[in-house]
Amino acid sequence: MADMKKIFFTGMVLAVLATASVAWGQRDKDSDNEPTALINFLVVKDDNGKPVRNAAVIMHEVTVKGKQERGGMELKTDLDGKANFDGIPYGMLRVQVLAQGFQTFGEDYDVGKDKMEITIKLKRPQGQYSVYDDHAKDPNAPPKQDPPADQNKKPN
Numbered sequence: 001m002a003d004m005k006k007i008f009f010t011g012m013v014l015a016v017l018a019t020a021s022v023a024w025g026q027r028d029k030d031s032d033n034e035p036t037a038l039i040n041f042l043v044v045k046d047d048n049g050k051p052v053r054n055a056a057v058i059m060h061e062v063t064v065k066g067k068q069e070r071g072g073m074e075l076k077t078d079l080d081g082k083a084n085f086d087g088i089p090y091g092m093l094r095v096q097v098l099a100q101g102f103q104t105f106g107e108d109y110d111v112g113k114d115k116m117e118i119t120i121k122l123k124r125p126q127g128q129y130s131v132y133d134d135h136a137k138d139p140n141a142p143p144k145q146d147p148p149a150d151q152n153k154k155p156n
Helices: 002-027
Strands: 036-045 056-061 074-075 082-088 090-096 106-111 116-124
Touching: 036 056, 036 090, 056 082, 074 082, 090 116, 106 116
Parallel strands: 036 116
Antiparallel strands: 036 082, 056 074, 056 090, 090 106
């Protein structure tokens, strides 16, 4: 019977220690009294300034060495192209914006104020350059088209 009590007591002590270690590991950063910021994003089209709706705004903290930390947050823009987040810790923040039909945007920002406004202008994809195309001397000339295949030619 004494052995059962020792085993039960040891199990209870281990359970309490395990719970305490999990709670310690999951401390919130706000409990460290770090200053945080409210960031308002506005995502617009570069060519006409109209808002881009449903764009993904992805935020990652950046270490002192310039490396992106694990985790991160993702927001979606509303119909007006706006998204905001309150509680971003001061320091470097990597912002990436993805939207259907636009080039991916990415830039690092230094968060040092309690409120920031960030406007992001997304560009349409550019045409790709190929060394195999016959480029005219005029840079604005359209690419050379291949002649249509001969319909009367018999296949081999």
